[in-house]
Amino acid sequence: MLHALSRFGRHRTLQAGVVLTAVLGLLAWWLLPLGERTPSGSLTFSTGVPSGVYQRYGERLEGALAKDMPDVSIKLLTSEGSQQNLARVATGEADFTIATADAVATYVRDGRPGAHLLRGCVRLYDDYVQLVVPRDSEIGSVADLRGKRVGVGQEGSGVRLVADRLLNAAGIHPTRDVTAVPAGINTMPDRLVAGGLDAFFWSGGLPTGAVQELSQRFSIKLVPLDEALIKELQSIGGSARYYRSATMPADAYHFAQRGVSVPTVAVANLLITTDRTDPAMTEAFTRTVINSRDRIGREVHAAQLVDLRTAIYTDPLAVHEGAKRYYRSVKP
8 A cells, every 4th residue: 555655646746757857948938038048158349458448348248148148158258349359259268358340340341351241249338539638748639649649549549549640621731740669558648647648539438437546636628629620530431421410418428527528529439249149049149139238237338238139230240140049138
């Protein structure tokens, strides 16, 4: 009798296990779209210079990605900026990166290695060009930089690209008419304080921490980039069409602006990969970028400007298939 009851109990336990397995299977099918799988493996994310917005954003995004993709090993790789970032992704040295739209268009136009492989994931936030000088400087326009020592960004940066173009638009040769110093935002503020630079260009989200910190310890001002200069810049055509007139809000840098807004140039940043990246990985990455906006934005203000309504507009790049899957999944 006891033996029979034991057999009966085992049978009931087995039945319960089968039912539980079926229920869990149905639940997983309901929660996950057909064919979707959790990404695994590794990815390298090329960011930017230390203390720049790309790097600060990447560091915080890394934590969100690790939480959302626990089976993926994530590596951050600092860089000189947009141009180097594009080369890394296009040639397989990195899987994802951020770059400005003008740098992307230039890379594609020049037929650089792997340019045809590049795909967009998210239109992120805008970079604002910031021309920084000591407050007592007589420099009041880009034209006044003639004969000066000017930080123009590192060779592989988007800063260097737009700085050269702005100098040309003002009638200044980028190498003959100024002493161009190829430095990044991690060193240019200290060089300005020490007197090694008369001015420096920076292009980044607002506020950029390094410029903010500089304004709190050294008296600086932001030189306006007027409408006439911007029209001359845009007249170049081609990739210059991605530049637009913008205004730095009066409160972007309290100590530098003293309540005055500053006209400037803005250009969109894009999250970029290649058509060889796994669609499941790209879909998950895109989802994390959108979902982590507010959390990251509390520390990196520019992240707050990522907007689901415009995120899919990654011109001049086609949208990656994995990113398309994400946008379809959240479409009303």
